[in-house]
Amino acid sequence: MAHVHCLLPYIFIHVIFAHGRSTQKVLLVSMDGFRWDYTNKWATPNFDKMAEYGTKAPFINNTFITKTFPSHYSVATGLYEESHGIVGNVMYDPELNETFRIGNFDPKWWNGGEPIWVTARKAGLRSATFFWPGSEAEVRGIRPIYYKTYDKSVLFKDRIKTVTNWLKSDIDIAVMYFHEPDATGHRFGPDAEETRAKVIEMDKVLGDLMDKLEDEGLWDNVNLIVTSDHGMTEVDFRNKVVDISTVVDLTAEIERTVDAGPIMQIVPFPDMRTNVYNNLKTLDNVDVYLKEDIPDFWHYRNNQRIMPILVVAQEGWSIVTNATQASVIPNRGNHGYDNRLMSMKPIFYARGPNIRRNFTATPFISVDVYEMICSILKIEPAPNNGSLARVQQFLIGENDALKSDGMRNNFAYLRSDVSAITVLVFMSFVVFA
């Protein structure tokens, strides 16, 4: 009987460990400009695999304006753009009397939101970022444990290697950013052969990442989320431009214009507002709003960095101040338009121990991702505009384990429970009979 007594503690320990594991990790990845339907248009076997082993949304909704910095900061903070304050890749703050451009990491621009890597650190977890708009800023006095100064020449495979090493050691949440297929989409347009080739390359990048997580044995506790900031649509700077200088006097009536392309913000001289507005209203292929009339559904009004007049182009059109200058821009793709347009919508895929398998989610909103990550990490979210209810459909908590349909790991635990109980019953019989 001696050997039976030796087995008992082992069995108990095994069962307790199977249930005691609770520290789940998250890897949040963005592939810039990855339009929701690229994986439908072109063969992307690694995205298909991720969907089969995890959850895919046909698309998700992003925030307005559909530009890189604002959209990414909404994913990271769970806030609409008017609330986190990064309202453009270019913006003007009248109180600061300063213009923001990409590459500015002065905290005064970023402190309006609390990104997930800051929330995690406040909760005592360890976060790390390998590029993400805002990740180089010290936000509310906190930085990730590791972060990198943006350098797009860092090879994608080196980013993957570093990030998986972080997760293998003691990092709880990592974020990683790739600037493709956005760059190629801008140059050639969303339907081009070059863009197809780049999407297929990014599918291989995803394959490499999943293989690395597999090789390192990380799938038991890493939840991988792959999303993007916006889509892409065809533009034509020769034939589809709206030149505001044809209806307003750029020097006599306007103090400044901010941004250009899919949207333009305009600061008229104080006594010129109505005049400028009325003249802009005569332009075709754009919608013009006084700040106070910007529609609620964009959640893009309540911030001093949004200017008195907002002009939004119809899909494919570009707003400029000099059509001659614009006509030489060779780009065939752009984004920034109305977030209700299908062409502007991002992808969403997730896979890991807390994610339902082989599941298609009902579309939700990019601001929900922050709540989702906080829920997986079991940390308190900062005030935000996301909804856990909208993403609960594919989240698996520890208590839901037996309810879910396709969970390899939890079924393994169940099996170990059953076998442990069987052995215990059997041994009771042997020992006490």
Ligand SMILES: *[C@@H]1O[C@H](CO)[C@@H](O)[C@H](O)[C@H]1NC(C)=O
């Ligand atoms: C804003 O800054 C500019 C220089 O960048 C300066 O010429 C202008 O006077 C400033 N305006 C105010 C209101 O301070």
Ligand SMILES: *[C@@H]1O[C@H](CO)[C@@H](O)[C@H](O)[C@H]1NC(C)=O
């Ligand atoms: C528009 O740009 C062209 C080409 O750069 C330039 O020659 C022209 O003077 C500009 N027009 C105005 C009104 O500034």
Ligand SMILES: *[C@@H]1O[C@H](CO)[C@@H](O)[C@H](O)[C@H]1NC(C)=O
């Ligand atoms: C997403 O946007 C579409 C319009 O493009 C809208 O019909 C739908 O209700 C939105 N979904 C959510 C969850 O907001």
Ligand SMILES: *[C@@H]1O[C@H](CO)[C@@H](O)[C@H](O)[C@H]1NC(C)=O
């Ligand atoms: C996913 O579901 C499809 C059909 O719904 C099924 O054929 C396939 O085997 C499932 N894959 C996994 C990994 O469960």
Ligand SMILES: *[C@@H]1O[C@H](CO)[C@@H](O)[C@H](O)[C@H]1NC(C)=O
């Ligand atoms: C978004 O969340 C912020 C922070 O809680 C809040 O101040 C703001 O009113 C919210 N916006 C909407 C539209 O609910």
Ligand SMILES: [Zn+2]
């Ligand atoms: Zn982008």
